[in-house]
Amino acid sequence: MRPEDRRQKIMDILLEAGSASIEDLANSFAVSKMTVHRDLDDLEQAGLLRKVHGGASIESSPQFESDFRYRERMAAAEKRAIARHAVSLIEPGQIIILDDSSTAGAMASLLTEVRPLTVITNNLSAITALSGVAGIQLIALGGAYSKKFNGFFGIVTDEALKSLRADIAFLSSSAIEGTQAFHQDQEVIQIKRQMIRSARRSYLLADHDKFSRQALHFLADLDLFEAVLTGGKITPEASAALADGDVKLISTHSEESENSA
Template sequence: MKPDDRRQLMMEMLMETGSAAIEELSVRFGVSKMTIHRDLDELEQAGLLRKIHGGASIQSSPQFESDFRYRERIAADEKRRLARHAARLIEPGQIIIIDDGSTAGALAGYIRDLRPLTVITNNLGVIIQLAPVAGINVISLGGLYSSKFNGFFGVNTQEALRSLRADLAFLSSSAVNGNAAFHQDQEVVQTKRQMMKSAEKSYLLVDHGKFGKSALHFLTRLDGFQAVLTGDELDAPYAAALREGGITLETIGGDAAGDIA
């Protein structure tokens, strides 16, 4: 097997399992542990995984964000609930922004009938889903494409955002700690901040597993959002602390009705 093919299969395996041991990979692919180490070094250098003691992981850490394909599988039902609820905040005729996150990106499946609508996004998945829909104008933000985030970032993306204005922005974040949101990637942070500046109101969509975690870069205080939307699986202490801090928190249950405070 060619090294590139083996590394691709390793990534597909990690998409399913989240992590794997050196010994496990060596047996699975029939190569030496030294070869596995070299493969993992290459994949880590490309930003696709992180090496850990005795193996590799694609799971998020304070300095590493997972590949979008892995993130889409985590808390998938909860993310759909949040997206369905967020879609109810949108009125036909509005201009909205959707970021690269898997949670905010799930909105695309619930707004196809909210026409006419203009959608500004750097999320390639959203662009592909909505571009063919009559009555929805998609403004695709240019920039450098990131296969890891399946979106566009950089100077061109931010310049395009500065020239645009929207009614609502829907953002995701990889970590919420205290009354602030964080992310591992500096360019992602800069793009999300500009999206908030370009919108009259912003909403944060984040699954309950992101609370109590932190990441390398501060994104923004939570009071910068009109509301924070999460699943009703959120631990009560986190919810109470946010509400006591004056944050508008909506916990969305299976009926997607939401509990607002």
């Protein structure tokens, strides 16, 4: 097996399982542990995984964000619920921004319910879903494509956003601590911040696992957002911090509980 093919299969294993040991990977491909180490070094250098003691992981850490394909599978039902509520906040005729996140991407297929719309996005999944859809004026932000984030970033993306204005921006972050949002990647943060500046108002979309977590880089104070939308029950400590900071939290979990009562 060619090294590039083996490394792709290593990624396939990690996308399915989240983590794997060097010993198991060596046995799976009938190669030496040293060969696996070299494969993991190359994949880590590309930002696709992180090496841990005795193996590798694709799961998020304070310094590492997971591959888009892995994040898309995590909390999928909750993200769909968040996406549906987010779409309910949009009115026909508005201009909206969707960021690169899997939660914002889940909104794309629902936007036909509120056409006509203008959609600005760097999210390749959203671009693919909305291309050629009647009633949707799609403005696809160019830039350097990131396979890991399945979106476009960099100077070209930033400059395009600076020339645009929108009614609402929908963004996500990988971690929320207290009343602040964080992310592991500086380039991603740069584009998200410009999206906030380019919109009259913004909403933060975050599944409940994002709360009380840390990531390397500060993104924004939560009071910059109209509200934080989540789909699950967060801890009392996280809820208290938001209340003390006068941050509005909208939980689809609470709404579903009320509707079923």
